[in-house]
């Protein structure tokens with residue numbers, strides 16, 4: 201399945217040309233991409249336990265947000281969180297060790313792919329659950345560390361959960377510095393958004409008097425420019441819902457993609473990876489090979505580590 | 515002093531002593547002061563740290579967890595304990611898990627208060643004792659309010675645990691006096707365990723039976739103990755642990771004899787009492803005259819009309835009867 205994910209060079213791909221990225225942004229994007237591809241390969245070879253959800257196609261979301269968030273900000277991630285973690289810490293070793301249950305795992309191998317806590321970063325695998333928690337954290341920040349914010353990543357499907365609305369209501373009522381990042385990839389597991397969401401994300405935000413910002417571009421520079429002033433307002437206690445219209449390139453978890461070929465093709469045509477390779481071939485190729493090799497090295501090194509250790513603590 | 519006043523004073527004390535302490539819940543602000551008036555005066559004295567929330571039990575429990583996650587002490591009130599069902603996810607999958615699922619201990623100082631139980635005519639969805647649904651969740655401790663435990667100490671114990679705690683407060687206790695009102699019996703504390711014996715030393719030394727109850731059922735057990743003593747010259751001992759789960763069964767053992775009962779207001783099946791019985795059986799099976807007996811409310815919804823409600827809820831006479839049965843063998 202991974203073969204279908206290599207860039208389709210040649211015919212014009214979707215969207216206007218992407219602007220040239222800073223080296224570190226490109227490196228991070230490629231790190232995440234190759235990390236996720238490697239995970240699928242490891243799964244394919246039976247070398248990983250359990251399940252995982254890759255963010256293939258959506259890597260640019262946390263990369264665009266990266267300089268807009270500081271170390272004092274909290275990030276709440278979800279099941280599709282490897283990109284969020286790597287954008288924050290760049291720590292591919294710790295993350296892969298966590299997923300593989302090897303020494304050096306961020307959380308001892310207890311949490312695995314979707315339950316990670318490190319400093320002000322926390323992910324959990326129950327949809328919608330972290331929004332009220334993030335509201336509580338934002339309440340604390342507003343009072344004790346004004347200027348800091350809590351950012352929560354959710355998908356379009358997670359709007360089915362009541363917890364999201366309870367939290368949005370409180371965030372608006374209490375003027376909390378809460379940034380809700382919606383990665384609307386048009387699908388939740390196997391269910392297209394149209395089959396699970398009446399109305400729109402924008403309409404939902406409006407109902408609470410919460411600002412909504414729609415991002416359709418996959419251009420990291422452009423996204424940032426648009427978001428910068430809005431994120432600054434969040435820090436002053438004006439909650440915000442940012443909705444990225446994005447594309448899930450890979451399966452929901454592994455080998456469970458039941459989408460029709462046209463849908464997968466549409467995701468591929470929108471893939472920033474292929475587009476960037478076409479728009480900036482020299483830049484792309486200068487970093488792509490090394491990123492692939494780097495992740496391969498991480499995978500080999502981590503796989504050779506002994507199992508992580510943990511003693512049950514309630 | 516009434517139990518509600520004692521609890522109210524304990525909350526005042528907590529907010530006084532701990533500048534990171536918050537109290538949040540529905541309708542907790544003055545002049546209303548909470549559906550059961552337990553938060554009275556708090557918002558007047560601590561306007562910044564007493565927060566009224568929308569009717570969002572899951573949401574407010576999550577907010578409490580977020581406050582705890584950032585190093586605060588959070589006390590959330592669920593207006594009626596029945597509605598803790600709406601916070602089950604936050605309790606089970608977030609708070610209880612967060613203390614340990616990230617590989618190392620992440621302390622959370624968080625108390626969720628649950629006014630619990632029947633006897634006040636609130637009907638089927640506002641009268642339940644849901645303790646059993648939360649028993650056995652590592653990372654979530656269960657405490658129950660009692661007339662014998664100063665709530666100041668109980669709150670401190672929950673805060674010191676550094677993990678989320680549910681605090682069950684039997685609503686009928688709110689208006690009852692703290693301490694032991696019946697002159698036939700005397701209560702003392704052995705750590706977190708209240709031990710209530712007849713005042714007559716000879717009777718206290720050799721109880722014919724021992725009842726274990728959570729705090730909310732203690733007065734009904736005592737009423738049964740009184741009638742057994744006065745009418746039938748059978749003397750018993752009552753044990754009331756402040757922490758229900760994880761249960762410190764070792765603390766119970768020195769006070770137990772050959773006949774042990776557990777009385778609780780919840781319905782039978784997968785109960786706290788069953789947990790107590792199992793732990794006691796494992797430790798002192800050979801010392802027991804028979805298996806630990808469990809006494810419950812009837813397997814029924816809890817009706818609103820007083821005469822019907824009385825028919826299903828655990829009564830003193832049911833406990834009296836169960837003791838007689840147990841002694842008959």
Ligand SMILES: Cc1ncc(C[n+]2csc(CCOP(=O)(O)OP(=O)(O)O)c2C)c(N)n1
Nearest residue numbers: 279280325326327355356357358387388389
């Ligand atoms: C409360 C809850 N229900 C169901 C699931 C199972 N599940 C995991 S991911 C997922 C789909 C989520 O869709 P969406 O929010 O759109 O995010 P995406 O997977 O598209 O990134 C589901 C149903 C879950 N983890 N939590």
